Amino acid sequence: MSEQSSRSSLLASGTVIAALISGVTALITALLPWFLPDRSQPVAPVEPAAIAATRDVPATHGAPNFTIGAWTITSSVDDEGNDYAGSTLRFLSQHDLGDRIEVTGFFEWRLQQQTLGREQVTATYDPATRQLYIEGKYTDNPEILAPGSFSAEVSADGRQLLNGRWGNVPGERVGVLGTWEARR
Structure with missing residues (x-):
């Protein structure tokens, strides 16, 4: 029990x-x-400040936001016949300087699908002429890559870089001249 x-x-x-x-x-x-x-009430997703800052760049003076997406080099042949198509250009920051836009970023250079290295660049965009001027500052592989000086016309829709040329940066190792175009 x-x-x-x-x-x-x-x-x-x-x-x-x-x-x-x-x-x-x-x-x-x-x-x-x-x-x-x-x-x-819908709740807006919260983005990290760095991402939001690049997306919220106002398109001043008719300038596109260069920091959105990566630019793929579609045609890039130097005077020796080397084709750098498939390389990319990525801009990380964009600042309005009144009469022009300044952007910074890097090229990721490839030759025949082999990565050669990165070239850090600063650029200036002139909205009046739609010209983009890029100057290489340094490369992470100086034995193969020399900083270059680049220019291109930005298409009206802001999605292509056309009629591009590149040359040498004064005071740097001499590279080979060429032409290029890109799109995103």
Whole structure:
């Protein structure tokens, strides 16, 4: 008989615990909506400040936002016949300087699908002429790459760099001249 009363008290204790858990669950279920945001109003996603800053660059003076996307070099042949198509140009920052736009970024140079290295650049865009002037600052592979001086016309829709030319930067190792175009 003592065995049966032990079981009964265990069952009674289990019932009390189950009732307490059910009560706490009901209370949480009733109060939780008061602590959650109102889902009837859409909540805008939060972006890291660095990403939001590059996306919110105003298109002043008719200038496109150069920092959106990467520019793929579609045609890039130097005077020795080397084709650098497939290389990319990525701008990381853009600043309005009043009568012109300044951007900074890098070229990721490739030759025959082999990566040669990166060239850090600064550029100036003139909205009046739609000309982009890029100057190489340094490369991460100076044995193969020399900083260059580049120019191109930005298409009216801001998605292509046309009629591009490149040359040498004064004071740097002499590179081979060439032409280029890009799109994004």
